[in-house]
Amino acid sequence: MTVMKKVLSGTVKGGTTDALARELDMNMSTLLAMIDFLASAGYLEIAGLRCSCQASNLCENHCGSQGCSQTKMYALTMKGEQFLSCNDL
């Protein structure tokens, strides 16, 4: 199985990027670069870009760029699913 497929399969299982990097024995920076690429190429979608004071409409007003660290969430797209199933054949 290729690294790209392993990362996409890891996304289907869910969990954190830290855990996935450990599981695949990858450098965290390589994994994050790969995830960025997969998102820009349409295999993954960024489902949530939220600051830690989640979902509050106060967030934008009160946290600003310095106040909130961001949590990114990635989900598999249709293209990602097709890529995985093609490689299964």
Added chain:
Amino acid sequence: MKLTIDQRWDLIDKIAKQTITFGEYRHTLKDAIGEFTVKPLTGIPIAIAVMYAFWSIFGSFAGFFTDGFFVRLFDAYWLPWLQEVFPGQGGWLYTIMVDAGGIEGGEFVLSDNCLESFGVLTSGLFVAIGVVLPAIVIFYLMLALLEDIGYMPRLAVLIDTMLHKIGLHGYAIVPTILSLGCNVPGVTATRILETKKQRFIMMTLLAIFIPCGAQIGIMQDVIPGLMGWILLYLIIGYFIFGYILNKIVPGKAPEFLIDVPPYRRPMLSNIAKKVWGRIAGFFKVAIPFVLLGAAIVGVLYQIGVIRFLGDALAPVFVGWFGVPKETAGPLIAAFLRKDLAVAQLSVIEMTEYQMITAVVLVSIYFPCVATFAMMLKEGWKELLGAMAVLAVVVFAYGGLIHLIGILLGVA
């Protein structure tokens, strides 16, 4: 030779492994805490400890200010003063605004505390300021701390597997916890969920099973010994009906790969702004509804509607739910304010188990009108669906709780 995308990434990974050498990474305390709070083995006990501390501080703080200060202020000074200066004692306006009182030996007797007076300016103000305000301040303060430290995303990751069983994902903990403050921002926060199915399940569960801070505050004040049982019934209902909804509602509930931010030191100014913003938002919604609710309930009592409904619904209340027919009034009041309804229930004579059933019914039977309006804003189809589920849940779960009481010999 031309490489495919995945072959390129394989090559990148191989080259990276062969060429990049990392020095020994030293774990900082922050990293260790980060790992401990995400791994289930250590994270779950930590989450339980955090939640226990959360509720202990909540109960102590709210109890200290309500019982130690506001009860005295309202019962010893505000109520007697209003009873004296408000004109027309015993008249309909007096009854609605100040004190519904009671009849003893054929004579009109004034109440001696704000919880039993049921006036707009007495019970209404006492519940809003004396009970809800301390509860909401401490709740939002601690929530803001947990958010700004960065604990919430970790709690979301930790609880992710469990929430997938009910068609949601870890971040559903955010609207759930927000709803424990007030259901209105909780319903708004369901927008963070990605699919229609998830938003519908979340909104329905919030409207039915999550008591708001105002209701929790008043429960803590008037029936502290029964709160654990009531919350247990609500949590069990949340998961049972979430599981059923996940099975019957069509749609997807995808998994996510989450990149969690590091822990950080909270900024006092951010916390202060957030707490202030939330409290101000809450009071803009709560104060008018508490006062309006108290007024409407007073009028309904005066014109005999509540007595009529109580009589009409008595077979259902007594036979199916196992609670006294007098609970009809508070249940109707609960549509306007659930905190007010719990205060009304606390003065009705019934057994402990009947009280647990009645308060659970107040929680699940209908969202308060502010939440109802917010749900309508999110979509009328979703609202109708949620109401249909709610009707089934009230009868099924209310009956089940009664049945459990009968089997245990306490109903």
